[in-house]
Amino acid sequence: MIEGILLKGYGGFYYVLAEDRVWECSLRGRFRVRDQDFFPGDRVAILPGRKVATIEKVESRRNxxxxxxxxxxxxxxxxxxxxxxxxxxxxxxxxxxxxxxxxxxxxxxxxxxxxxxxxxxxxxxxxxxxxxxxxxxxxxxxxxxxxxxxxxxxxxxxxxxxxxxxxxxxxxxxxxxxxxxxxxxxxxxxxxxxxxxxxxxxxxxxxxxxxxxTPGFSALDLPAMKREELAGFFPEMDPYRGLCRFKSCLHDREPECAVKRAVAAGDILAPRYDHYRQFLQEVIAAERRY
Ligand SMILES: Nc1nc2c(ncn2[C@@H]2O[C@H](COP(=O)(O)OP(=O)(O)OP(=O)(O)O)[C@@H](O)[C@H]2O)c(=O)[nH]1
Ligand SMILES: [Mg+2]
Ligand SMILES: [Zn+2]
Structure with a gap:
């Protein structure tokens, strides 16, 4: 078997870069793997055949x-x-x-x-x-x-x-x-x-x-997370950690919030903060669905 990297799946075939060339591969093989189990970038092992190679194995993903x-x-x-x-x-x-x-x-x-x-x-x-x-x-x-x-x-x-x-x-x-x-x-x-x-x-x-x-897109759901985790994705909020009145402050409607003060002072970009608040509502709504 040869180790390679999946470049794309198209029209029922998979194209794998291995040993400096691209192999046209099909899924027929000892391991029948379902379609959705493949993403471009997947590390695979292929078995060269007479006409096309077959994908025999997919390694677990790094990300x-x-x-x-x-x-x-x-x-x-x-x-x-x-x-x-x-x-x-x-x-x-x-x-x-x-x-x-x-x-x-x-x-x-x-x-x-x-x-x-x-x-x-x-x-x-x-x-x-x-x-x-x-x-x-x-x-x-x-x-x-x-x-x-x-x-x-x-x-x-x-x-x-x-x-x-x-x-x-x-x-x-x-x-x-x-x-x-x-x-x-x-x-x-x-x-x-x-x-x-x-x-x-x-x-x-x-x-x-x-x-x-890749294809362009205009809508994107947030990944699942706990509401307290969201601020961690906004590095501009880091300097204010622990400075709000409430330890559990979500920087939303709470009084004496250091993040909101920074937004008002222009130290945090207002549109970023607006998105934070919108995302927070989405994260909370998604939490309830679990
Ligand atoms: N003037 C100018 N036009 C650009 C530039 N980059 C892309 N374009 C034009 O913008 C249009 C869209 O470019 P694409 O490369 O097809 O955009 P894409 O991101 O691949 O779009 P999708 O495949 O639909 O996701 C084309 O008409 C390009 O010629 C740029 O830097 N300057
Ligand atoms: Mg394009
Ligand atoms: Zn706060």
Whole structure:
């Protein structure tokens, strides 16, 4: 048997990178494994056959994401356009929680820098994200500007690109991977959204590692957690830990809350705090369903 890594599943076949080539594999074999047991990024063992190879074994995952569905990645590039479509910061904050919760390192890539006209308010928002401690790069997939900051991050690693439709994930992949000609779609003028051009997750060899282009999405559930855990996903709240009047303060409606004071003073970005409160309600509602 040969050990490999699943690049994609498509049309009932699975494509596995092993020993420097891609093997077309089917599931027929001694181990009949169900479809949903496979994610791109899965480590598998294959048995070469006369026509196609067969997948015989899937190793347990180091980590995984549901949206986009991918396994065993080292890092996630959260790809958002600075304009066209306008960045959905609520989705960005959800994605950050999903990725960090899965133990995966996030990296923010802001595309369409060439179309962006600096506005002070927007600049303050991006600066606030940069201060949270996540790497942030602004790129143009049109001029190639900023790509020098992204390439070194990819070197030798397995990276997933995640973000809304139309953000430029496939365009970025085309620039990063020599010879790549993935389909890209324009942004609908009427709906101001992407057109969901990419339909499958697929890993490509890139910079001595692998990079996954994925379908865009606009909705994302939060991972299951206890209500007290949510603040841990907001690093800007760390300095205020233990400073609220109530030890069990959820920074919601409680009086004398240090976090709320910091929001009022402009030390915590107001939209981030608004998302925190919205997410808290969702986490509490989900707690009841268990
Ligand atoms: N001006 C400019 N246009 C860009 C940039 N990046 C992507 N685009 C355009 O934005 C549109 C969407 O790009 P895609 O690469 O298809 O976006 P995607 O994230 O792959 O979208 P889905 O596959 O639907 O999830 C295309 O028309 C691209 O040409 C950029 O940096 N600058
Ligand atoms: Mg795409
Ligand atoms: Zn508080």
């Amino acid at each position: 995984s994401l549901v949206r986009p569905s991918v396994a065993n990645v080292d890092q996630a590039l959260l790809v958002f356009a600075m304009v066209s479509p306008q960045p959905d910061l609520n989705l960005l904050d959800r994605l950050l929680i999903q990725v960090i919760g899965a133990g995966i390192k996030p990296f923010l890539v802001l595309t369409k820098f060439d179309l962006w006209r600096p506005a002070r308010e927007e600049e303050a928002v991006w600066q606030a994200y940069a201060r949270l401690g996540y790497l942030l790069a602004r790129v143009s997939n049109k001029t190639g500007e900023g790509l020098d900051r992204v390439r070194p991050v990819l070197r030798g690693r397995i990276t997933v690109l995640a973000g809304p439709s139309g953000a430029g994930k496939s365009s970025l992949t085309n620039l990063l991977v020599p010879g790549m000609e993935l389909k890209t779609g324009d942004v609908s003028r009427k709906l101001k959204r992407g057109r969901h051009t990419t339909r499958h997750v697929e890993l490509f060899e890139c910079e001595g590692g692998l990079v996954a282009d």
